[in-house]
Amino acid sequence: MELDEQLTDALNELGNIGAAHAATTLSQMLMRPVEMAVPEVHIVDIADIYQYIGDDVSALAVFQIQGDLPDGGFLIVNIPRSAVIQLTNQMLGSTDTEREITEMDQSAVTEIGNIMVSAFLDATAELLGIIMLPSPPALAIDMAHAAFEAVVAQIAIDVNEVVIFNTELKVDAPSIHGNIILLPQPGLLKELIRLLEGLMAPS
């Protein structure tokens, strides 16, 4: 699969708008500035996914994209273990960073993921004039690659490459970082490309 430069730019921009809205909601919840890296679109062979997602323990909140397309793919909020604890601590005003992950952390990640993903989808869907809604979240706190591959197994049944939109978000002192990853099904990707080409076409 190959994307030309213009289309890659357009997809990047789409990811940018979605991630910026998600970052704004995160910033509002934490009442702190959130830095956002420039989003990247990668076309990755399934055999090379381990080069992007390692086996460190992370929280992955996974949302299926529903709406106009019943099975659009997945949005994933990926937060490393240590950042999860910082995140919950900041929301609850506690400071203990040496503790284990608790149910409170699980709820916090699920809830933050929910709000961020809703903002991401609202913003991108509005731009494109379609409806995209997140499913209820599924949460795993485990090796990031192990949870990620369960999602890939849904996307890459007929194809050997997946398109990964990745945006990194960062909060300073104490540092919290995570990624929002969009994994579109081939059907949604085609639709995104069609709509973006429509937007880019001279009228």
Next chain:
Amino acid sequence: MEKRIFIEDNAVIIGIGDYCVGTFPMATIGVGSCVALILHDRLRSTGALAHVMLPESCGVTDRPGKFADTAIEAMVAELEGTGSARSHIVAKIVGGACMFAYSTNTLNIGRKNVDAIRNLLKEHCIRIEAEETGGRIGRSVIYRPAESGRLTIKRADGTCIDL
């Protein structure tokens, strides 16, 4: 995204849907719903490792390591092609976890992968020598054919065991 890999030696990393045959150490990281399938020739200290993603190929043949049926077929053929006898091949399987607690059916392909592999191994008359499957935990594995097929599993909770 951060990249970190569990390897101590210069093991060859087998990604999702890949497989490899040889005498050198092979590793695969973060096995969740997928299954790390190891076929080891006890006589020749050689073997194969696949990172199987789905139970059935439904006729797709371009990526044999991706599906249980095509992976076993390809690994056995390649091992036999290099001189292994079927009677000396034993299997070890790791993975097939159910990674998401409350998700609807579709994310929990792990169990189906393990069932498919068990049945296929039986059909191929290959004995399962050891396994660590199921549960709700990711695992990384390293397989060393030259050390009597020693298989080390590192679980997501940090514990390590040898199979």
